[in-house]
Amino acid sequence: MTPTELRSDIPALERTTYLNTGASGPSPTRVVDAVESCLEYQEYDAPAGEGMYSAAFDAFDRTREAVADHLGATAEEIALTQSTTDGINRIAAALDWEPGDAVVRTDLEHSSGILPWKRLARHDVRVEVVETEGGRLDVDAMREAVEGAKLVCLSSLTWTHGTLLPVTDVVDVAHDAGALVLVDAVQCPGQMAVDVTDWGADFVAGAGHKWLLGPFGAGFLHVAEGAERHLEPAHVGYRSVEDPNAEEYAYEPGAHRLEVGTVSPAPYAGLREAIDVVEELGYDTIEGRIERLTDQLKEGIAAAGDARLLSPREYESGLVTFEVDDPEAFVERADEAGITIRALPYPEGAVRASVHVFNAERDVDELLALL
DSSP states (O other): OOHHHHHHTOGGGGTOEEOBTTTOOOOOHHHHHHHHHHHHIIIIIGGGTTOHHHHHHHHHHHHHHHHHHHHTOOGGGEEEESOHHHHHHHHHHHSOOOTTOEEEEETTOOGGGTHHHHHGGGGTOEEEEEOOBTTBOOHHHHHHHTTTOSEEEEESBOTTTOOBOOHHHHHHHHHHTTOEEEEEOTTSTTTSOOOHHHHOOSEEEEESSSTTOOOTTOEEEEEOTTGGGGOOOSOOOTTTBSOTTSSSOOBOSSGGGGOOSOOOSHHHHHHHHHHHHHHHHOHHHHHHHHHHHHHHHHHHHHHOTTOEEOSOSSOSOSEEEEEOSOHHHHHHHHHHTTEEOEEOSSSTTEEEEEOOTTOOHHHHHHHHHTO
16 A cells, blocks of 8 residues: 555545644544444344354454554553543542652653543542653653652653653663553554553553544553553453452453443444555655655745744654644634644644645645645
């Protein structure tokens, strides 16, 4: 598959110049077809054949394998969730919190990496926020903050600036201090290759509906081998345990203990197909095209008098954030021109464009024309 072929298979692109994949990505028809085919098989064929539960379990198994292969993990280390937020909350709810425990996060986190820790205040859990500048994290500042902490939560790629945070360095610092690490990785898979074993984090949460171009409702959570011993899930169901009919239940030995009960297999079939699309394109093609287009966009922003680039000039990702006088008005003008982008709550005055492999030079030119 080529970027041009992918573009022609995404119906939404017939109606908009789409530059908002960092929020959610439009799916190609083959992904939606996979969702529909799975649902039809589940409801029409499986009842008279292998059975609906067997069909669903088979779909879950195949999706765990696909996610694991894509992230450099094993299927036993992957739990299927509904979203990144869902995955983060499952970890937050499964850890054994005590009064005085501390969570450390950066000031660059999405609400999914902020709200679960605010909620823990009712248990007298402290939240330490490490301040950053220009989307950059000082590892020495993190080293100081993690002393005595229970958990560190950070993004691998910032949604505000499109900057890569030093995850491996933070993991080393946190582990040296005896803290666990949870990574919000949702902005990475689909636009750049990820090997979770390279990071060494205890937990990595993500989802398929952004850069992977999958459907809503299919997330994933990596639990490193051995890290599950820290988890006592807040919910339990027949998918969490080895034998749901045993007198004394025992959790599944790996990440599967964080799964609970009946959910539709259809979104996970879509996620599996979306991963196939990305792998057919290949990350060399994906990253090369994103880099060329973001260079074009950043050069154009630098040449415009009414905008200021907030993302780094050198390539790090397809997220390009820039400052304008009135972000909401600018996004409205873009919408009227048939361009989909978004304003950010911070940094102040920020608008963000997301450039993916299906975009083309003319998409960037259309956005730059508004500046």
